[in-house]
Amino acid sequence: AQSVAQPEDQVNVAEGNPLTVKCTYSVSGNPYLFWYVQYPNRGLQFLLKYITGDNLVKGSYGFEAEFNKSQTSFHLKKPSALVSDSALYFCAVRDSGAGSYQLTFGKGTKLSVIP
Amino acid sequence: EAQVTQNPRYLITVTGKKLTVTCSQNMNHEYMSWYRQDPGLGLRQIYYSMNVEVTDKGDVPEGYKVSRKEKRNFPLILESPSPNQTSLYFCASSWVPRGQGGGNEQFFGPGTRLTVL
Numbered sequence: 129a130q131s132v133a134q135p136e137d138q139v140n141v142a143e144g145n146p147l148t149v150k151c152t153y154s155v156s157g158n159p160y161l162f163w164y165v166q167y168p169n170r171g172l173q174f175l176l177k178y179i180t181g182d183n184l185v186k187g188s189y190g191f192e193a194e195f196n197k198s199q200t201s202f203h204l205k206k207p208s209a210l211v212s213d214s215a216l217y218f219c220a221v222r223d224s225g226a227g228s229y230q231l232t233f234g235k236g237t238k239l240s241v242i243p
Numbered sequence: 244e245a246q247v248t249q250n251p252r253y254l255i256t257v258t259g260k261k262l263t264v265t266c267s268q269n270m271n272h273e274y275m276s277w278y279r280q281d282p283g284l285g286l287r288q289i290y291y292s293m294n295v296e297v298t299d300k301g302d303v304p305e306g307y308k309v310s311r312k313e314k315r316n317f318p319l320i321l322e323s324p325s326p327n328q329t330s331l332y333f334c335a336s337s338w339v340p341r342g343q344g345g346g347n348e349q350f351f352g353p354g355t356r357l358t359v360l
Contacts, residue, residue: 235285
């Protein structure tokens with residue numbers, strides 16, 4: 129079975145500081161990994177994905193994520209946080225060897241960027 | 244504009260009164276899915292569909308039905324809603340990847356907030 133863990137319910141960071149939102153996963157095959165963002169009263173928006181290749185993936189709004197196979201992690205990062213980055217962030221995984229197309233989401237991490 | 248639409252956006256109903264939440268996408272996606280979002284539980288998949296007339300259960304299918312008679316539409320049906328189905332519901336769609344290209348991201352609708360009294 130595939131699973132995702134986001135160990136922090138909330139992350140607070142000062143505007144202009146770097147931010148990290150953590151994600152670890154468990155799959156039996158190779159992982160396809162995704163980050164989504166949810167702004168208040170909105171649906172989820174795709175940020176970035178890792179399928180194969182370079183471990184550092186760049187996405188929308190200046191976000192990037194680093195795939196680490198040995199630590200089974202896919203942490204989301206941004207060098208300089210903006211107040212407008214405040215939102216709920218979800219990590220998701222799909223097991224490439226599972227034979228289904230089911231995405232499993234983490235429980236979400238609320239990011240608050242303090243002015 | 245490429246989008247996933249859901250209706251209604253907000254719904255308050257009573258226990259046992261059948262309801263349908265519609266979902267439509269204009270991107271010709273094969274794959275469609277329903278999720279529910281609850282505080283502290285994240286998103287959990289209810290049902291999904293790989294193509295017309297092909298549906299399958301997700302993690303929490305009890306109390307829900309779906310149908311996929313047309314490629315663009317994927318309605319969620321609650322035959323006899325109960326208060327534990329009070330939640331925020333999202334529909335999503337994507338292409339079905341071919342071969343090793345398994346990483347197609349999903350596009351989400353704006354959500355339907357359902358309250359069952």
